Amino acid sequence: MVSPVLLWHRRDLRLQDNAALHEAARYSSQVVPVFIFDRQILERADTAPARVAFLLEALERLQEGYRQLGLTLLWQIGDPLVELQHLAATLGAKAVFWNEDVEPFARQRDSRVRAGLAEAGIQCFSGQDMLLHGPGEVLTQAGDPYSVFTPFWRRWRSLPKRDPYPIPKALQPVPSLQAQPLPSLADLGFVCTQAIPAAGEAAAQALLEDFCDGLRILDYERSRNFPAEEGTSRLSPHLRWGTVGIRQVWQATVAVEAEIRSEEAEASLQTWRQELCWREFYKHVLAHWPHVETSSYRKAFDGLEWENRQDRFQAWCEGQTGYPIVDAAMRQLNETGWMHNRCRMIVASFLTKDLLIDWRWGERYFMQKLVDGDLAANNGGWQWSAGVGTDPKPLRIFNPATQAARYDPEGEYIRRYVPELAGLDTPALLLVGDDQKGSWALQERRACGYPDPIVNHKVQQQEFKRRYQAVQGSCSSG
Numbered sequence: 001m002v003s004p005v006l007l008w009h010r011r012d013l014r015l016q017d018n019a020a021l022h023e024a025a026r027y028s029s030q031v032v033p034v035f036i037f038d039r040q041i042l043e044r045a046d047t048a049p050a051r052v053a054f055l056l057e058a059l060e061r062l063q064e065g066y067r068q069l070g071l072t073l074l075w076q077i078g079d080p081l082v083e084l085q086h087l088a089a090t091l092g093a094k095a096v097f098w099n100e101d102v103e104p105f106a107r108q109r110d111s112r113v114r115a116g117l118a119e120a121g122i123q124c125f126s127g128q129d130m131l132l133h134g135p136g137e138v139l140t141q142a143g144d145p146y147s148v149f150t151p152f153w154r155r156w157r158s159l160p161k162r163d164p165y166p167i168p169k170a171l172q173p174v175p176s177l178q179a180q181p182l183p184s185l186a187d188l189g190f191v192c193t194q195a196i197p198a199a200g201e202a203a204a205q206a207l208l209e210d211f212c213d214g215l216r217i218l219d220y221e222r223s224r225n226f227p228a229e230e231g232t233s234r235l236s237p238h239l240r241w242g243t244v245g246i247r248q249v250w251q252a253t254v255a256v257e258a259e260i261r262s263e264e265a266e267a268s269l270q271t272w273r274q275e276l277c278w279r280e281f282y283k284h285v286l287a288h289w290p291h292v293e294t295s296s297y298r299k300a301f302d303g304l305e306w307e308n309r310q311d312r313f314q315a316w317c318e319g320q321t322g323y324p325i326v327d328a329a330m331r332q333l334n335e336t337g338w339m340h341n342r343c344r345m346i347v348a349s350f351l352t353k354d355l356l357i358d359w360r361w362g363e364r365y366f367m368q369k370l371v372d373g374d375l376a377a378n379n380g381g382w383q384w385s386a387g388v389g390t391d392p393k394p395l396r397i398f399n400p401a402t403q404a405a406r407y408d409p410e411g412e413y414i415r416r417y418v419p420e421l422a423g424l425d426t427p428a429l430l431l432v433g434d435d436q437k438g439s440w441a442l443q444e445r446r447a448c449g450y451p452d453p454i455v456n457h458k459v460q461q462q463e464f465k466r467r468y469q470a471v472q473g474s475c476s477s478g
């Protein structure tokens with residue numbers, strides 16, 4: 001008689017290219033997939049309604065996918081150990097499979113679950129699925145983890161990449177199981193007002209095809225910097241929730257190689273692969289140096305003196321800073337749960353270096369809003385922007401006006417998200433207005449009911465440098 005095994009889905013909400021599903025099916029032809037809504041995660045202050053809404057839709061799609069294979073995706077709300085123990089006992093399952101995560105919370109939970117299940121005589125099998133190369137696989141010659149991106153990238157790209165896992169064939173259902181309708185967002189205690197993207201494997205496949213097969217990837221080097229264009233893949237929520245497998249994404253880039261006819265196209269492909277590598281790099285940083293979850297990678301910078309003015313933070317969150325490119329970006333985040341990478345860098349630099357607000361405030365706000373919010377990528381992006389992370393050249397200060405002129409030269413993005421300014425000429429959108437030269441622009445914006453800049457960029461950047469160098473000085477003298 002076949003004994004069923006449990007497949008515990010977490011951030012791998014797909015059938016294709018799923019390592020744990022593949023392994024579970026090798027062990028038993030009766031695989032029972034389950035998702036557990038963990039109260040500890042749902043109740044966190046930085047759990048975004050947008051992410052929960054995306055999760056629910058992805059689960060619905062996954063339930064449909066399993067139904068087509070004749071299987072039932074179960075779900076429970078509660079503590080994973082309790083729920084898994086209970087289910088295993090009810091079904092007579094002797095093994096549980098899952099794909100590993102690198103976040104400190106997940107790692108602790110998983111060791112607790114593993115120990116608890118072992119006590120009950122249930123075997124656990126878990127492995128690497130989320131990344132092309134897991135922590136421990138990309139090391140220096142001396143066997144240490146990399147703390148700088150460029151050498152990590154060189155090593156990472158030289159390693160052979162696995163092919164995607166096929167969907168297992170001939171899985172048998174457990175006849176007694178029936179699918180329950182998933183809970184609603186309200187049942188889970190959330191309301192989402194953001195217009196989030198479609199979830200599920202089919203939506204991810206469509207994006208991947210559009211970006212890779214449609215060859216948009218070959219213009220990425222140029223188009224990725226312009227927030228008014230659809231220049232990037234938009235795969236981030238799918239990579240975050242695992243509605244697409246990373247091996248499949250890599251394979252799509254390999255297929256594109258045959259189409260390369262120019263150096264620009266080659267550079268674009270490599271740049272996009274480098275973004276996939278940044279995703280892995282930050283996961284490795286979090287796995288090797290888990291202190292980054294709450295402090296700066298370079299710990300001395302926890303001593304950086306922030307001003308942390310609540311009124312300025314509020315203006316930043318609401319997109320009311322008087323800097324149109326910053327406000328457009330924050331409103332894109334608030335309205336859609338996603339923000340263009342160039343703009344993430346601009347608003348993060350602005351919060352830390354112009355408003356002198358602790359990067360952790362911004363990091364938390366992003367997590368509360370982002371549909372793709374991911375601890376490692378978000379934390380890495382914020383530490384990079386604040387100049388306290390792994391970056392070897394950390395003191396970069398973005399000038400919002402220069403950034404807007406270079407990357408939104410026609411003001412198209414600003415007009416889209418700051419509609420009260422839509423009728424103004426482009427120079428009135430792009431000039432800073434905090435000096436003599438820009439004062440007319442400021443008057444025009446004021447007439448539209450738009451706020452004056454809440455700080456003066458030149459003054460603030462000097463102040464930031466002073467504070468930053470005070471920490472650097474104390475490091476070198478200490």
Ligand SMILES: Cc1cc2nc3c(=O)[nH]c(=O)nc-3n(C[C@H](O)[C@H](O)[C@H](O)COP(=O)(O)OP(=O)(O)OC[C@H]3O[C@@H](n4cnc5c(N)ncnc54)[C@H](O)[C@@H]3O)c2cc1C
Nearest residue numbers: 232233234235236275279341344372373374377378381382
């Ligand atoms: C302050 C700040 C916070 C960020 N927070 C997050 C976050 O919470 N979640 C998140 O997925 N990304 C985050 N990023 C990285 C990046 O902005 C997004 O991954 C990207 O904008 C997603 O859009 P896309 O899928 O179209 O990306 P593409 O340009 O098409 O890139 C492809 C994929 O590569 C990965 N990627 C790209 N850039 C980065 C990067 N710099 N770091 C890590 N991974 C990257 C993403 O998975 C992305 O989907 C952050 C960046 C900054 C500066």
